[in-house]
Structures are given as structure tokens and as C-alpha cells.
Amino acid sequence: MQERENTDGFVVFDHVQKSYDGETLVVKDLNLSIGKGEFLTMLGPSGSGKTTCLMMLAGFETATHGDIRLDGRPINSVPPHKRGIGMVFQNYALFPHMTVGENLGFPLEVRGMGKFDREAKIKRALDMVQMGAFINRRPAQLSGGQQQRIALARALVFDPSLVLMDEPLGALDKQLREHMQFEIKHLHDSLGITVVYVTHDQGEALTMSDRIAVFNDGRIQQLAAPNELYEAPQNSFVAQFIGENNKLPGTIEEIADGRATVRLQTGEFITATPVNVSQKGQPTLVSIRPERVEYMPERLPAGAHTIDAEVLEFIYMGDMFRTRLKVAGTDDFVIKNRNTMEQRRLQPGEIVKIGWAPQDARALDPL
Amino acid sequence: MSDMTATTTSVSEALTTADGRPLKAALRRAQSLAKRRAFMLVLPLLAFIVVTFVMPIGELLHESIYNPDFHDNMPETVAWFAANPPSTVPDEAAFTALADDLKTSAAARTVAQVGTRVNYVMPGTRSLFTATGRKAKSLQPPYKDALIAADPKWGDPDLWATMRQVSSSYTADFYLAALDHTHGPKGNIVPVPADQAIYLMLFERTFLVAAAITFICFVIGFPVAHLLSVLPLRTSNLLMIFVLLPFWTSLLVRTTSWIALLQREGVVNDVLVYLGVIDAHGRLQMIYNQTGTIVAMTHILLPFMILPLYSVMRPIPPSYVRAARSLGATSWTAFRRIYFPQTLPGIGAGSLLVFILAVGYYITPALVGGASGQLISNQVAYFITGAGNNWSMGCAIAGLLLAAILILYWVYDRLVGIDNLKLG
Known part of the structure; x- marks a missing residue:
């Protein structure tokens, strides 16, 4: 992640709370500052409050408490049409009774722009998403991917400085989704716009974002760059939600010199990096990424901790091998290894010694 | 972009099956059984429609030009x-x-x-x-x-x-008479004397009253349908029962309750007098005239406007209006340019339904119409069942009404397009 200058506070959520029924809070005390030109993703399971935050920013929901500021200006009482925020909706929301050109012309027309200027802008926006030839089509005559591009062009055609995207790729197939991820990313880079992107797809979030805010239960669980989020999750939820994760339950035996000794359920001791555990006797979940686990002795990193494991299942996945093991009483411990020439394939029933570097084992709060 | 290139394959020669027979013939054969089966399934309904709909209408049209x-x-x-x-x-x-x-x-x-x-x-x-x-x-x-x-x-x-x-x-006399014309002394077609001409006036009144009822139904029904479509399903289902309640009440009961409400000594007049809006001697005549016909028929036909509107509005996702708002449109512009055009099929269907039903409505004008609220359908009834005792004349008026509706349908198709009609 590159450091940005002057990135503080293009969009600011200041102690924002939201409740629909006056009994439960959907968004609990949200504080978030999004820099100008940043690509920020709100990631979380459904019901985590991320879409509510986006809707409050767009002006379709009002914050129950707290301030939302756009470019230093409080916008709580500004109606949506005066916020000048571009938005791409989950189902694209292309107006079915208008052609592609009319759809793109709509935001320009309501701003009172003349026909000549409008046409130039529409053409430029369509060319930007390589859809220039489709100006006279109706949305129903376009494929999902094409509709997606038009929705993107429409959100950008009036040059907003902030664009919100609400799961825009959810309806596309995998290949097209991955392709569009890159295109959106490139548009963001070339236009210098600020993007707030909502998704529940962690792969999408990792690929595209400058920073990711992981939402759960109405709170931001962690706000960090993708690599930090993946490699150094701050709590069990984030470790679970981002990527695949092995967890070994246990209790803290000792914490010293930034190292924690954890006693596993089977009585074995392992060393881990303490993250949000602080005292002896505390229950913990040790989290280890599947691709950081090795079983060939010559590949074990120096000072690696090793433990016995029984192979339960071997799955050939093409570029990867995926092996399920029984480790310290847990039988869903998964390791992933690249399919290289020298990689040995484990056989079910085999007992191997597996190991990992101590910093890759992170002692987190129990869920 | 793989999703953008449309591939077109042009077939220059007729395709054949593996054993050399023309593909089209093979396809026809393969589908004929399914088609026959489908036809057999609709046959009872087809027969029913022929017996109960096509034949009576044919008989009616025949009767209107045949008197031996x-x-x-x-x-x-x-x-x-x-x-x-x-x-x-x-x-x-x-x-x-x-x-x-x-x-x-x-x-x-x-x-x-x-x-x-x-x-x-x-x-x-x-x-x-x-x-x-x-x-x-x-x-x-x-x-x-x-x-x-x-x-x-x-x-x-x-x-x-x-x-x-x-x-x-065989004669077209009845149609002439239904259009207030007759044969003059020299066999030429002349209008009947002004004091005998009633049908054209009644046709005009019928269409005006039906148009007024359709418009009032639209004005009242549109917000109701919109409310029903945005409320959560549980609430809207409950409210829908109130919309449908009129259907479950006898037509006669509904009409007589309007009499109770609107008559000179009725509830509405009493309230107005009590509030001092009108003088006790100046009680309004709201029933047994055109007002009564319009009020009572609007009430009866309102569900026919609300239901098609609701069925069109329900699937319109709120994101369209939101998108329009986020693109810079005021709520009025978003309604006018985005929401309203998408409800047109429902408006068309509801209006056509209400208008056609209103044009042919008989019982309500007969009960609460008085003299000025009588419609053309009352003349049909008069000739067929009542003192008029002239089947041919009744059939001719009904035939004209049928023709008017068909013309209306044709005009609608030309203006809006019949495929742009959503009844539910």
C-alpha cells in the first residue's frame, strides 16, 4: 500500500449510529475517514451494516446519530440529488424505458446541460467502458457484463469526485467478475476518483482496494490495507472472514517477549504471536494460514514449530494440493501446497510432521 | 471483450439430420406430438369459449340485423x-x-x-x-x-x-335507429326529429361518464397502489384485503349503502348541514342523478384499477428511483421521468378495464342513476327485458357498444401497443 499525502477526511463518518427500529443498532459508533482518491472497500457478511453505511453516505438513509462529512461539509441534511455522488447499484438500476444514451444523458439533462455538451460527454463515458457502439440499445438488449459497464459509465458521466458501488459485480459469472475488477480498478487509477465499494466477496476486496474496512455486527472489525488484513488479522472474525484459516483452540500458558505459549486441547504446547490476548489462562484461538504450513522437512523455516498430524484427505486442485489433516484433536486442519515438481503428495492415513514459522501462528480471541 | 462480440452464423444451405432428412421437417415431426397434446389440453376451454362467448355474440349480432x-x-x-x-x-x-x-x-x-x-x-x-x-x-x-x-x-x-x-x-334499420336516424319519405337516411333523438346523446353520456369514472379511479387508485407496492408484504396484504372487500360484498348492498349515504336525508347531507356548510333547505341532490352513478360506479370499479397498477408497481425495484436521485434528479423529476413511465402498462390495463366495464355497466345506473344517470346499457336492458320488447333494437345498441370497444382497443394498440398491457 502506498502512503498518501493529504488523504485525511474527504469522506468522514464521525460517531455515526443507525437504528431502524429504535431498539437495535445496525451501525454502532462508526468512525471512518476516507482519503481523496482512495479505493476503500466495506467488506462484511450480510447484515453487518456495510450497505447501511453506503446508503447513509448516498443519502437514502439518515444517520440516527453522528455526522457524515463530504469534503469537509456535513451532508446529513443534504438530499441525495444535491450530493453529487455517483452510484452503481447491485442490479445496475438502468432505466429500462430509456436507451443507453438516454440513461447516460439523464444525469446531465437534470443538471441542465445542453444537448451538444451532453452528446460529447455521453460519447466519452461510453468510450471509457468500450461501449460506444451500444448507445441506441435498450438495457434489456444487453448482457449482464454490458449492463454493468453502462451502469459504471452512467455513474461516472457527470464527473463525480466520489463514486459508491454496492456489490456491483455480484450478478456476474466468475470470469467476467474478475475481468471487471481490473477494469474498475484501472478506471479508478486513471480518473483519480474516490471509490467506496461494498462487497461480501473477500477476493474482490483484496484485489481492488487500497484499504478494506471489515464490518461485522455494526462495527468495523479492522481497517487496513489488503496485505495487512490478510497477514495480520487483528481478531478471529477477520482471520476467519478473510481467506482460509486454520484455528487451533487452546489456553494461554505464558506471554513473554512478544511470544505466547499456548497449551492446546490435547496437551501439546505451541508458540504463537499474541495479538489480542494478554494474560495467562485466557482461552484463545491460534490462527494459521493453510499456505504457511509445510510438511517437507527441508522446507521448514528456521525455528519452526513442528507437530504431528494425520492425513485424512488429499484433494488435487490443479495448481494446488489441498490436504486435510487431523492436528491436536482438530480434524479440519487444511494445508495448501503448490503443485511443483518436487512436492510430495501425502497419502490418507499417513502421519507427518507439519510445521510453521512462529510469527505465522497468531493467538487471537476465541470467537 | 468476449461478452461484447456477437457471433452470427449464417446458414446458406438447409441443414439435414444425421440420416439426411431435412432438419426442419424432423423438428416439426418431433414437436407435433407435443403440440397435439397441448391442443387437447386447451380444447375444453376453447369449446367453452365458443359455446358461451363466440356463439352468443354471433347470435346477438345476427339478431340485430335480422327480423323476419x-x-x-x-x-x-x-x-x-x-x-x-x-x-x-x-x-x-x-x-x-x-x-x-x-x-x-x-x-x-x-x-x-x-x-x-x-x-x-x-x-x-x-x-x-x-x-x-x-x-x-x-x-x-x-x-x-x-x-x-x-x-x-x-x-x-x-x-x-x-x-x-x-x-x-335482413335490415340495418335497427342500427340506424340506434344512431338516431331513420328512412325519410324518399327512402333516404335522415336524422330523427330532435325530440325523439336519445341514443347518440346516451352514447355520448355513457362514454363521458365512463371516462370520468376511469379518470377518478386512476387519481384515487394510483397512490393507493403505490403505497401497497412499497409497504412490506405483510402490511400490504392486509391493506389489499380492504381493496378487495368490495368484491366480497353484494353489488346490491354496496349500491344501497351509497343511497343511504348520499340521499337527501342521508349521512353526507346530515353532516354538511350539521357543520353548517349547507342550509337545511339546500340539501344536495347526490343520488338518482349522474353524480350518484359516478360515485357508486367509481367505488365498484376502483379495484380493477388498483390491481393492475399494483401488479406493475410491485416489481419495480426502489433502486430505479434511488439511481435517479443519486444522478441528480429531484424526487419529482425521478417520479415523472423514471417511475411513472414504468407504470404505464398498469395504467393502460387498469384504465381499459375500468372504462370497458363502466361503458357496459347496468345495475348501478339503473338503481342510483335517476333520469340523468341512465346509460346506454339501460336502453339495452329496456329493449331486451323491459317494456321496449324489441330484441333487435337491444342487440343493435349492444352491437354498437361492442364495435366502440373494439375501436377503443384498436386505438389503444396503435397509441400504446397492446403488448404494453399488464393485467397482473
Whole structure:
């Protein structure tokens, strides 16, 4: 992640709370500052409050408490049409009774722009998403991917400085989704716009974002760059939600010199990096990424901790091998290894010694 | 971009199956069984529609141009008309034929039918036929003198012109009459005297009242349908029961409750008097006139507007209006440019439904319409069941009504497109 200058506070959520029924809070005390030109993703399971935050920013929901500021200006009482925020909706929301050109012309027309200027802008926006030839089509005559591009062009055609995207790729197939991820990313880079992107797809979030805010239960669980989020999750939820994760339950035996000794359920001791555990006797979940686990002795990193494991299942996945093991009483411990020439394939029933570097084992709060 | 390139394959020669037969023929054969089965499934309904819908309407249209009462009972007179051109002055042969026919039909007790048929065109002649029919046996030649002696009207050239006119079984007279026109003395088509012309006025009134009802239903129904479509399903289902409640109440009960509300001593007038809006002597006449017809029929037809509107509005996702708002449109612009156009199929369907039902509505205008609230359907009922006793006339009016509806349908198709119609 590159450091940005002057990135503080293009969009600011200041102690924002939201409740629909006056009994439960959907968004609990949200504080978030999004820099100008940043690509920020709100990631979380459904019901985590991320879409509510986006809707409050767009002006379709009002914050129950707290301030939302756009470019230093409080916008709580500004109606949506005066916020000048571009938005791409989950189902694209292309107006079915208008052609592609009319759809793109709509935001320009309501701003009172003349026909000549409008046409130039529409053409430029369509060319930007390589859809220039489709100006006279109706949305129903376009494929999902094409509709997606038009929705993107429409959100950008009036040059907003902030664009919100609400799961825009959810309806596309995998290949097209991955392709569009890159295109959106490139548009963001070339236009210098600020993007707030909502998704529940962690792969999408990792690929595209400058920073990711992981939402759960109405709170931001962690706000960090993708690599930090993946490699150094701050709590069990984030470790679970981002990527695949092995967890070994246990209790803290000792914490010293930034190292924690954890006693596993089977009585074995392992060393881990303490993250949000602080005292002896505390229950913990040790989290280890599947691709950081090795079983060939010559590949074990120096000072690696090793433990016995029984192979339960071997799955050939093409570029990867995926092996399920029984480790310290847990039988869903998964390791992933690249399919290289020298990689040995484990056989079910085999007992191997597996190991990992101590910093890759992170002692987190129990869920 | 793989998703953007449309691949088109042009087939230059006819495709064949693996064993060399034309593909199209093979496809037809493969589908014919399924098609036959599908046809058998709809056959009962098709038969039902033919028996209960197509045939009665055909019969109705036939009845409106067919009346054999004169033709069948007065064969000799009919033969004389056929043999002599229209302007011929009736001679002794004509009177002989007439007298013979009167004798036979008097014996067969059909002379009243004949008189009724002539009476449709020339009022006041029915008694002439029945009276002469009673004396028919005693008539002696020369018949011309005998008949004119029995009643001088028999010498009236207009009567003879009328008899010639009704002597054919097939006639467009009833349609002419339903359009307030008749045959003049020279056989030409002339409007009936102003004091007898009622049908065109009634048609016009019917269409105006139906248009007013449709418009009021739209104005009242649109917000209701919108509310139902945005509420959570549980709440909207509950409210929908209130919309449908009128369907579950007897038409008569609903109409009489409007009488209770709107009559001179009714609830509405009482409230207005109590509030001092109107004077006790100036109570409003809101029932037994056009107002009553419009109010009661709007109430009855409202669900027919709300239901198609609701079914169109429900699937419109709120994201369209949100998108429009985020693109810079005020809520009014978003409604006008984005939401409203998408409800047009429902508006079209609802309006067409309400209008067509209103045009043919009978019971409510009959009960609460008074004189000024009578519609054309009341005339149809009058002729078919009531004192009018003229099936052909009733059928002709109904036929015109049917034609008007079909024209309306055609106009709608030209303006909006019939495929742009969503009934639910």
C-alpha cells in the first residue's frame, strides 16, 4: 500500500449510529475517514451494516446519530440529488424505458446541460467502458457484463469526485467478475476518483482496494490495507472472514517477549504471536494460514514449530494440493501446497510432521 | 471483450439430420406430438369459449340485423313488393295480397307480431294491424275499398313505404335507429326529429361518464397502489384485503349503502348541514342523478384499477428511483421521468378495464342513476327485458357498444401497443 499525502477526511463518518427500529443498532459508533482518491472497500457478511453505511453516505438513509462529512461539509441534511455522488447499484438500476444514451444523458439533462455538451460527454463515458457502439440499445438488449459497464459509465458521466458501488459485480459469472475488477480498478487509477465499494466477496476486496474496512455486527472489525488484513488479522472474525484459516483452540500458558505459549486441547504446547490476548489462562484461538504450513522437512523455516498430524484427505486442485489433516484433536486442519515438481503428495492415513514459522501462528480471541 | 462480440452464423444451405432428412421437417415431426397434446389440453376451454362467448355474440349480432316477423307472416304482400318497384302506387292486387295475408296471420294469431314490427319504424301502427286483423275474416273484395273503409290509414303511402321497408328479413334499420336516424319519405337516411333523438346523446353520456369514472379511479387508485407496492408484504396484504372487500360484498348492498349515504336525508347531507356548510333547505341532490352513478360506479370499479397498477408497481425495484436521485434528479423529476413511465402498462390495463366495464355497466345506473344517470346499457336492458320488447333494437345498441370497444382497443394498440398491457 502506498502512503498518501493529504488523504485525511474527504469522506468522514464521525460517531455515526443507525437504528431502524429504535431498539437495535445496525451501525454502532462508526468512525471512518476516507482519503481523496482512495479505493476503500466495506467488506462484511450480510447484515453487518456495510450497505447501511453506503446508503447513509448516498443519502437514502439518515444517520440516527453522528455526522457524515463530504469534503469537509456535513451532508446529513443534504438530499441525495444535491450530493453529487455517483452510484452503481447491485442490479445496475438502468432505466429500462430509456436507451443507453438516454440513461447516460439523464444525469446531465437534470443538471441542465445542453444537448451538444451532453452528446460529447455521453460519447466519452461510453468510450471509457468500450461501449460506444451500444448507445441506441435498450438495457434489456444487453448482457449482464454490458449492463454493468453502462451502469459504471452512467455513474461516472457527470464527473463525480466520489463514486459508491454496492456489490456491483455480484450478478456476474466468475470470469467476467474478475475481468471487471481490473477494469474498475484501472478506471479508478486513471480518473483519480474516490471509490467506496461494498462487497461480501473477500477476493474482490483484496484485489481492488487500497484499504478494506471489515464490518461485522455494526462495527468495523479492522481497517487496513489488503496485505495487512490478510497477514495480520487483528481478531478471529477477520482471520476467519478473510481467506482460509486454520484455528487451533487452546489456553494461554505464558506471554513473554512478544511470544505466547499456548497449551492446546490435547496437551501439546505451541508458540504463537499474541495479538489480542494478554494474560495467562485466557482461552484463545491460534490462527494459521493453510499456505504457511509445510510438511517437507527441508522446507521448514528456521525455528519452526513442528507437530504431528494425520492425513485424512488429499484433494488435487490443479495448481494446488489441498490436504486435510487431523492436528491436536482438530480434524479440519487444511494445508495448501503448490503443485511443483518436487512436492510430495501425502497419502490418507499417513502421519507427518507439519510445521510453521512462529510469527505465522497468531493467538487471537476465541470467537 | 468476449461478452461484447456477437457471433452470427449464417446458414446458406438447409441443414439435414444425421440420416439426411431435412432438419426442419424432423423438428416439426418431433414437436407435433407435443403440440397435439397441448391442443387437447386447451380444447375444453376453447369449446367453452365458443359455446358461451363466440356463439352468443354471433347470435346477438345476427339478431340485430335480422327480423323476419313481417317477411314470414305476410308472404303475399312481400311477393307484391318484390314484383313492383318502390314508387308503385298500391293497386287492387296489392290490397288483395295484404288482405289475404291479414286473414292468414289473424288466423295464425301472428298479426300482432307483424304490427309490432311495423310499429318499430312507424309508431302507432300496431293497433291498426291488430284491429284490422280482428275484422279480417269479414273483409270482402274489392279489398282496397274494404280496407280503407276499415281504417283510412291503409291508404297512407307512408305506411306502404314502411311496410316495403320492413318486408325484408335482413335490415340495418335497427342500427340506424340506434344512431338516431331513420328512412325519410324518399327512402333516404335522415336524422330523427330532435325530440325523439336519445341514443347518440346516451352514447355520448355513457362514454363521458365512463371516462370520468376511469379518470377518478386512476387519481384515487394510483397512490393507493403505490403505497401497497412499497409497504412490506405483510402490511400490504392486509391493506389489499380492504381493496378487495368490495368484491366480497353484494353489488346490491354496496349500491344501497351509497343511497343511504348520499340521499337527501342521508349521512353526507346530515353532516354538511350539521357543520353548517349547507342550509337545511339546500340539501344536495347526490343520488338518482349522474353524480350518484359516478360515485357508486367509481367505488365498484376502483379495484380493477388498483390491481393492475399494483401488479406493475410491485416489481419495480426502489433502486430505479434511488439511481435517479443519486444522478441528480429531484424526487419529482425521478417520479415523472423514471417511475411513472414504468407504470404505464398498469395504467393502460387498469384504465381499459375500468372504462370497458363502466361503458357496459347496468345495475348501478339503473338503481342510483335517476333520469340523468341512465346509460346506454339501460336502453339495452329496456329493449331486451323491459317494456321496449324489441330484441333487435337491444342487440343493435349492444352491437354498437361492442364495435366502440373494439375501436377503443384498436386505438389503444396503435397509441400504446397492446403488448404494453399488464393485467397482473
